[in-house]
Amino acid sequence: MQVALKIWRYDPDSGDRDLRDYEVDAPEWVTLLDVLDLIKDQVDGTLAYRKSCRMMICGSCGMRMDGRAVLACKERMRPIVDRGHVPVISAMGNLPIVKDLVVDMDPFWSKIRRMKPWLDPGYDEPSEKERIVSQQQMNVIHKEALCIMCGCCVSECNSMEADPEFFGPAALAKGFRFVGDARDQTAVERLEDYNDEHGIWDCTRCYFCNERCPKGVDPRDAIAKLGAESVKEGIDRDMGAKHAKWFVKSAETTGWLRETELVPKTQGIVSAVKQTKFAIGLAKHGKVPPPGPVHVAADVGESRALRNLVREQGRDGALGIVQGERALARIERTDEGSARRDVPEVTPNEEPPPAEG
Amino acid sequence: MTKVAYYKGCLASLSAKELDTSTQALAPKLGLELDELESVTCCGAGDIHEAEPDYYLHLNARILAYGAATGAETLMTICNVCTLNLRQANFQLLNDPELRARVNDNLATVGVPPYEQDIEVKHLLWLIVEDDGAKRLREVAHRGLKGLKVAPFYGCQILRPSKLLGFEDPDRPWSLETIIEACGGEAIDYPAKIKCCGFPIIQAREEVAMGELIQPIEQASEAGADAMVTPCPLCHLSLDAWQSKLKAATGHDFNMPILHLSQLVGVAAGLEESELKFKRHVVSVDPVVEKLEV
Numbered sequence: 001m002q003v004a005l006k007i008w009r010y011d012p013d014s015g016d017r018d019l020r021d022y023e024v025d026a027p028e029w030v031t032l033l034d035v036l037d038l039i040k041d042q043v044d045g046t047l048a049y050r051k052s053c054r055m056m057i058c059g060s061c062g063m064r065m066d067g068r069a070v071l072a073c074k075e076r077m078r079p080i081v082d083r084g085h086v087p088v089i090s091a092m093g094n095l096p097i098v099k100d101l102v103v104d105m106d107p108f109w110s111k112i113r114r115m116k117p118w119l120d121p122g123y124d125e126p127s128e129k130e131r132i133v134s135q136q137q138m139n140v141i142h143k144e145a146l147c148i149m150c151g152c153c154v155s156e157c158n159s160m161e162a163d164p165e166f167f168g169p170a171a172l173a174k175g176f177r178f179v180g181d182a183r184d185q186t187a188v189e190r191l192e193d194y195n196d197e198h199g200i201w202d203c204t205r206c207y208f209c210n211e212r213c214p215k216g217v218d219p220r221d222a223i224a225k226l227g228a229e230s231v232k233e234g235i236d237r238d239m240g241a242k243h244a245k246w247f248v249k250s251a252e253t254t255g256w257l258r259e260t261e262l263v264p265k266t267q268g269i270v271s272a273v274k275q276t277k278f279a280i281g282l283a284k285h286g287k288v289p290p291p292g293p294v295h296v297a298a299d300v301g302e303s304r305a306l307r308n309l310v311r312e313q314g315r316d317g318a319l320g321i322v323q324g325e326r327a328l329a330r331i332e333r334t335d336e337g338s339a340r341r342d343v344p345e346v347t348p349n350e351e352p353p354p355a356e357g
Numbered sequence: 358m359t360k361v362a363y364y365k366g367c368l369a370s371l372s373a374k375e376l377d378t379s380t381q382a383l384a385p386k387l388g389l390e391l392d393e394l395e396s397v398t399c400c401g402a403g404d405i406h407e408a409e410p411d412y413y414l415h416l417n418a419r420i421l422a423y424g425a426a427t428g429a430e431t432l433m434t435i436c437n438v439c440t441l442n443l444r445q446a447n448f449q450l451l452n453d454p455e456l457r458a459r460v461n462d463n464l465a466t467v468g469v470p471p472y473e474q475d476i477e478v479k480h481l482l483w484l485i486v487e488d489d490g491a492k493r494l495r496e497v498a499h500r501g502l503k504g505l506k507v508a509p510f511y512g513c514q515i516l517r518p519s520k521l522l523g524f525e526d527p528d529r530p531w532s533l534e535t536i537i538e539a540c541g542g543e544a545i546d547y548p549a550k551i552k553c554c555g556f557p558i559i560q561a562r563e564e565v566a567m568g569e570l571i572q573p574i575e576q577a578s579e580a581g582a583d584a585m586v587t588p589c590p591l592c593h594l595s596l597d598a599w600q601s602k603l604k605a606a607t608g609h610d611f612n613m614p615i616l617h618l619s620q621l622v623g624v625a626a627g628l629e630e631s632e633l634k635f636k637r638h639v640v641s642v643d644p645v646v647e648k649l650e651v
Contacts, residue, residue, distance in 0.1 A: 067548075158513075158569050159553075159569070161568070161569070162555070162564075162566070162567075162569050163564075166565075201558070201561055202565060204555055205403055205513065205553075206517070208517060210517065211517040211518055227407035228407060228409070239560065239561035240562070241408070243404060243561050244405070247404035247405050247408065248409055251398050251416055255398035257367040257368075259368075281601060281639065282372075282598050285637050286637050287598055287637070297398050299396040303419070306412065306415045306463065306469075307415075310412050310415055310463060311409075316409065319411070320412075321406070324414065324446075326452075327448060327453035327456065328445075328521075330452040331520060331521075
């Protein structure tokens with residue numbers, strides 16, 4: 001079959017950018033990576049991209065297809081050709097472009113390194129010949145351990161676009177892989193560290209990371225697990241943690257969010273006072289419900305009783321999220337979510353890749 | 358008329374009352390009979406999921422249980438965040454009988470009816486467009502949106518994660534555009550329509566949130582939009598109320614009116630100001646109303 005691509009080229013010496021058309025004859029089973037190999041071999045040897053294993057395990061060939069970060073070796077071309085679509089290929093986002101489809105992964109690796117990605121078993125040497133870790137204990141970090149560090153999640157992270165220092169989804173998922181590891185003795189120190197200004201609570205919950213991850217790591221869920229572990233350990237100095245705790249307080253006292261008190265409870269009284277002028281502006285339009293009789297949900301006592309009950313059952317912290325993963329894994333094997341790909345018309349995203357650096 | 362269990366969520370009860378009134382007024386025109394849930398609480402907004410996730414699951418199971426007790430097949434939401442939180446909990450319960458049994462035991466202990474009859478959580482947006490909704494809408498929207506250029510803003514948690522939401526392609530959604538056009542308006546396209554408005558961290562990390570918020574407003578403005586429309590009251594609040602802060606930070610006054618989905622369809626269907634409550638917006642909607650009156 002004939003496979004056509006448009007590729008955003010970038011020449012670091014001249015700084016030139018150019019969207020070029022390519023077309024090659026290829027077998028029906030090819031992936032995007034195979035097509036790039038054919039182009040490099042037959043059409044233009046100067047095309048630059050990374051690759052190694054060709055089987056979704058090395059994490060080298062992350063790039064964008066029509067604006068979506070993908071592993072080139074995972075994307076089959078046949079359905080795209082059948083639709084008559086010509087995809088636009090570009091480098092991943094949120095990382096500086098070195099040449100064509102190759103990005104500089106240094107900022108990515110420095111954030112991974114920042115998480116201390118190694119086991120710290122402390123001085124608790126195993127008394128037996130070996131330390132047995134149960135399947136149940138490993139299930140807690142099963143998803144995070146699947147990460148191949150390709151950077152697809154980072155590519156479209158909305159928080160990182162606005163705050164380049166944000167640790168980001170890959171690093172934080174790596175962090176939970178160690179916080180949740182039964183053999184690691186430094187979970188509390190790690191959580192203290194990950195509660196950095198650019199850490200856990202800098203995530204905006206855009207869920208691009210879960211959407212893009214080619215391995216099912218669901219980094220956003222890993223970040224929520226770190227949040228839940230932090231709250232469980234009483235590490236709640238961050239405004240993000242205070243904000244989250246206020247929702248719990250609201251749910252068990254009035255049922256609905258106590259909106260008016262959310263700002264002082266999150267930011268503290270001093271910062272909240274600084275927001276007074278802004279708040280008065282909103283109040284004029286009824287956006288700030290007046291203090292006084294709060295809106296109380298019917299039968300809210302049930303909500304309070306539920307919280308007290310589940311707190312006694314020991315599924316606090318990350319376990320509250322892990323317990324739902326068996327069910328969520330089931331829906332991935334059904335057609336539930338696959339219908340979304342059946343949209344007939346796809347407009348290629350010809351937005352140029354972001355500027356270098 | 359199709360009866361649906363109506364879960365309005367926190368914001369439509371408080372700072373976004375205009376979303377509730379316009380939804381209530383619009384629903385009968387769309388053939389929806391709303392059975393409003395009374396004994397329900399906040400879904401946790403992702404915050405309880407991050408602070409005390411087991412409590413989050415139980416709170417949402419309780420909402421689903423009361424929804425199912427109405428006998429309706431659908432629980433209707435009008436907020437992206439409620440949609441994701443409820444659908445996530447629902448998928449966990451529907452696909453794991455052991456987990457559902459444990460949660461139901463706990464519900465029974467505190468006197469809540471168990472979640473037995475299944476219910477499906479759907480956003481108003483999906484109920485409007487599904488089953489050839491555009492055709493239905495063309496009849497309902499008799500007043501139309503002629504000459505109005507509208508920028509659709511989806512927000513995040515009605516598109517992603519698509520395995521839990523799954524109504525449309527999360528990268529090339531079409532539902533809002535279909536609605537705008539069926540109502541007689543012109544849908545404006547721009548890349549940031551599927552990105553984040555920054556709301557979840559607008560209090561804890563205001564600068565980062567504003568760095569996200571400016572993208573859709575700036576792009577919609579440059580593309581010539583008269584107004585933006587969103588299916589999410591949290592997106593609405595940041596797009597509408599935080600525009601003044603964007604002005605202070607950038608010196609640029611976008612003056613972009615932001616409409617709730619129910620208001621956009623509502624105005625096209627001839628709802629009155631007493632139902633639309635445009636006066637409750639921070640950025641004036643007058644230019645939109647004037648344009649439609651010409």
